[in-house]
Amino acid sequence: MNVTIAQSHRSWPAAVPAARNAPPLEFTPAGRGFRIFGSAHGDLLAAIVESSQDAIISKTLDGIITSWNSGARRLFGYEPVEAIGQSITLIIPPDRLPEEDAILARLRAGERIEHYETVRMTKHGDLVDVSITVSPVRDRRGRVIGASKVARDISERKQAEAVRRESERRKDEFLAILSHELRNPLTPLLTAAELMRRGKSAPDPQWLSELIQRQVRHMGRLIDDLLDVSRLGAGKVILDRQRIDLAPVLQNAIEANRALIDKLGHELDCAVPPRAFFVHADPARLAQVFSNLLNNAAKYTDAGGRIAVTAERDGSSVAIRVRDSGIGVAADQLGSIFGLYMQADDALARSRGGLGIGLTVARRLVELHHGSLSASSPGLGLGSEFTVRLPLAEDEAAPEGGRSAAPDVPARARRILIADGNADSAESLALLLRAAGHSVEVAHDGVAALAGAARSRPEVVLMDLLLPGLNGIEAARRLRQELGRDAMLIAITGLGQERHRQAAQEAGFDHHVLKPVEAAMLEALIARLR
Numbered sequence: 001m002n003v004t005i006a007q008s009h010r011s012w013p014a015a016v017p018a019a020r021n022a023p024p025l026e027f028t029p030a031g032r033g034f035r036i037f038g039s040a041h042g043d044l045l046a047a048i049v050e051s052s053q054d055a056i057i058s059k060t061l062d063g064i065i066t067s068w069n070s071g072a073r074r075l076f077g078y079e080p081v082e083a084i085g086q087s088i089t090l091i092i093p094p095d096r097l098p099e100e101d102a103i104l105a106r107l108r109a110g111e112r113i114e115h116y117e118t119v120r121m122t123k124h125g126d127l128v129d130v131s132i133t134v135s136p137v138r139d140r141r142g143r144v145i146g147a148s149k150v151a152r153d154i155s156e157r158k159q160a161e162a163v164r165r166e167s168e169r170r171k172d173e174f175l176a177i178l179s180h181e182l183r184n185p186l187t188p189l190l191t192a193a194e195l196m197r198r199g200k201s202a203p204d205p206q207w208l209s210e211l212i213q214r215q216v217r218h219m220g221r222l223i224d225d226l227l228d229v230s231r232l233g234a235g236k237v238i239l240d241r242q243r244i245d246l247a248p249v250l251q252n253a254i255e256a257n258r259a260l261i262d263k264l265g266h267e268l269d270c271a272v273p274p275r276a277f278f279v280h281a282d283p284a285r286l287a288q289v290f291s292n293l294l295n296n297a298a299k300y301t302d303a304g305g306r307i308a309v310t311a312e313r314d315g316s317s318v319a320i321r322v323r324d325s326g327i328g329v330a331a332d333q334l335g336s337i338f339g340l341y342m343q344a345d346d347a348l349a350r351s352r353g354g355l356g357i358g359l360t361v362a363r364r365l366v367e368l369h370h371g372s373l374s375a376s377s378p379g380l381g382l383g384s385e386f387t388v389r390l391p392l393a394e395d396e397a398a399p400e401g402g403r404s405a406a407p408d409v410p411a412r413a414r415r416i417l418i419a420d421g422n423a424d425s426a427e428s429l430a431l432l433l434r435a436a437g438h439s440v441e442v443a444h445d446g447v448a449a450l451a452g453a454a455r456s457r458p459e460v461v462l463m464d465l466l467l468p469g470l471n472g473i474e475a476a477r478r479l480r481q482e483l484g485r486d487a488m489l490i491a492i493t494g495l496g497q498e499r500h501r502q503a504a505q506e507a508g509f510d511h512h513v514l515k516p517v518e519a520a521m522l523e524a525l526i527a528r529l530r
Contacts, residue, residue, distance in 0.1 A: 055130075055151040058137065061108060063088045063100060066146065075130075075153055077123030088149075091120045093127060107136050107147045120151065129158040182222060185215035214259055216516050221295070224288075224514070227496050228361045238498060239282040239368055243393050246277045246286075246311060246318065253290035254309070260298045261307065269308040277311060277318040278393040285365050289373075292358040293322040293386050300384075301326030313392070317371070320388045329377040329384050337375055338363045366390070413437045414526055417458035419449035419475065420492070421468050425515075429462065429492075432519055438526075446470025453479055458487060460526055463509075465493040465500065473507045480508030488529045492517050 049056045055072035059065050065088055068080040076083075076091050083090060092100055096119060103113060113134040120130050130151045137146035192208045228237070250272060254261075261268055279286075290309075297307045306325045311318060329337060338359050359373075366373040366388055377384040416438050420426035423444060430440045441456050443449040446467040453461065461479060465472035476489055490511045491504045504512045511525055 055149075055153075057083075057088070057149045057151070058146060059088050059149065060146050061104060061144065063104060065090070072151070075122070075128065075151065076120070082123075091122070093119060093121045096120075103134055104147075107134060108144060110136055110144055112136065117154065128153060129155045182219065185219050188212075188215050210259070217256075220514075220516050224496075225292075225357050225361050228288075228365075237285075237365070237368060239285060241280050241282055241369075243278055243280055244283050244286075246279060246320070246390075247272050249281075249283050249287050250290055250309060250311070250320070252287045253294055256287070256291045257294040257298055260295065264298055264301070265304045266298060266301060267304075267306045269306070271308065272311045277313070279318065279369075279390045280393050281369050281390065286369070289362045289365050289388065290320070290322070292362040293388070296358060296386075297322055297324035297326065297384075300324065314389065317389045317391050320390070321385055322388075323383065323385045325383045328380045328382045329375060330380050331377075334375055334377065338373070412527075413439065414459045414529065415456055416440045416460045416462065416526075417443065417449065417452050417456060419443045419446070419452075419461065419463040419467060419472070421445060421464060421466065425464075429517075433522075436523065444468070446472065446475040449475050450478055450482075453482060457483070459529060460488045460490065462490050462492050462522075465491055465495050465504065473503055476504070476507040476509055488526070490522075490525060 049067075050069050052069060052071050055075040056067075056069045057065060057072050058067040065083050065086055068078070068083040072083070073079060078090070088100060089097060099118060103116075106113060113132070115131050115133060117129070117131050119127050121127055131154045132152075133150045135148050136144040137148055139145050188211055192212050196205075196208060250270070254268070254270060294307070294309070301307065301324045306323075308323045309320070310323075311320045313319075359375075363373040369390055371388060371390040374387050374389075375384060376387070416433055418426050418430055418433075418440060420429070420442075421444055426442045426444060430442050433440050439456075441452045441458070443452045444467075447469045449461075449463065449467065450470070452458075461476075461483075463472045463476060463479075467475060472491065472493070476491070479487070479489065488511075489509045490513060491509045492513050492515060493500070493504075494515045496514045501512045513521070513525075
């Protein structure tokens with residue numbers, strides 16, 4: 001039985017003459033409104049109504065309130081003495097008044113209105129989302145003499161729906177931006193390939209080379225950020241923390257963004273004191289943080305702007321600041337710029353490129369290092385400043401002799417086996433390594449890799465994890481048994497989740513490198529082989 005209202009004759013005030021001597025009323029199971037029963041039934045149902053969490057109200061066909069339960073008091077703020085005898089328009093916003101005329105017209109016709117979602121107004125003027133069900137009240141002869149209304153607060157559901165819609169909107173916008181950003185580098189890459197195919201009419205090879213490197217690095221940055229968001233959200237990022245000097249890390253981040261900074265003609269000032277700042281951190285992840293901040297500073301500063309990087313001691317921490325003279329951040333957006341996909345809301349930001357997740361990744365990585373990342377800006381058009389604070393190592397003083405530098409290792413020709421199911425990837429990497437003086441053999445599946453290793457006894461194996469026939473994990477286990485510990489096994493793959501890194505390590509790989517691989521980094525790894 002769907003109960004909406006019950007009342008005894010004591011609920012009707014003297015101010016409503018037509019209802020003054022009204023007998024007790026209660027619902028019929030058929031849902032046709034009210035029928036007349038004995039007062040015992042009326043008192044019982046009145047008690048049920050009073051204890052309901054929903055607002056249950058009765059009114060005349062003129063819209064005069066005749067009963068008001070405790071749920072109505074909680075929802076709308078009026079005491080019964082304030083509401084009974086007043087027009088129902090007491091709780092209807094002015095712009096919703098036409099609704100009441102339509103509802104009363106339907107009630108007079110004997111209709112029941114179910115789960116009608118609308119907005120009502122509290123005593124203090126607040127608007128609240130409600131779902132209302134309105135039923136006609138009938139006398140013994142079946143005539144409609146009034147109405148009962150149940151109003152349920154659906155504000156939380158409405159807010160949840162709004163959040164869900166906003167999330168869906170952001171997701172769709174993000175996917176559109178992702179498609180745009182991943183497709184953008186493909187045009188210059190295809191153009192460069194076509195220019196090189198034409199041979200003599202091609203422009204300077206150095207220019208083509210730099211163009212290709214820029215676009216590939218851009219795509220690599222996008223993919224890394226996407227993977228990192230997923231890993232960070234799942235708590236699967238494991239830091240390789242070491243006692244490191246910040247200066248080389250900052251320098252690496254600057255060099256990673258040098259091409260973009262120079263292209264836009266920015267003036268870069270890096271003021272890091274000659275004394276070392278030592279922290280316990282993962283150097284690669286920390287370089288990623290500073291690289292993201294510098295990339296943002298370069299992108300969101302108009303050509304010919306200024307970027308400054310400083311580092312100074314702040315108590316037991318070191319504060320690294322990246323300042324720019326760029327577009328700045330509005331005060332009401334400072335608290336949200338570290339949220340996922342936030343730049344998707346701003347047309348100007350979209351025109352600068354990127355997915356809007358770099359700052360999210362940077363903040364979470366800094367927090368994993370027990371530090372903080374904050375932003376400040378005087379306002380739009382006035383630049384911005386991002387500050388990374390990291391705890392200094394307890395033995396913060398630099399070792400004697402100042403900063404230590406890794407000794408240069410002379411390059412030496414090595415026997416190298418490349419195993420990759422992508423023929424273009426394998427052959428292009430082989431050409432690069434042969435040009436550096438190495439002896440290189442290529443295989444395109446796991447079985448061929450084992451056969452090639454048996455022939456050439458490679459000192460270095462560069463192997464993808466996804467190989468046809470025999471996958472790279474199983475092939476690496478067999479190669480490690482065959483070649484022993486003297487050979488260096490490097491996984492070069494697009495599989496970058498922590499479980500893939502763990503599986504590669506357990507199979508015997510010495511290093512795990514994500515595609516696309518930088519030639520300089522690969523040469524540096526090979527040079528480590530004793």
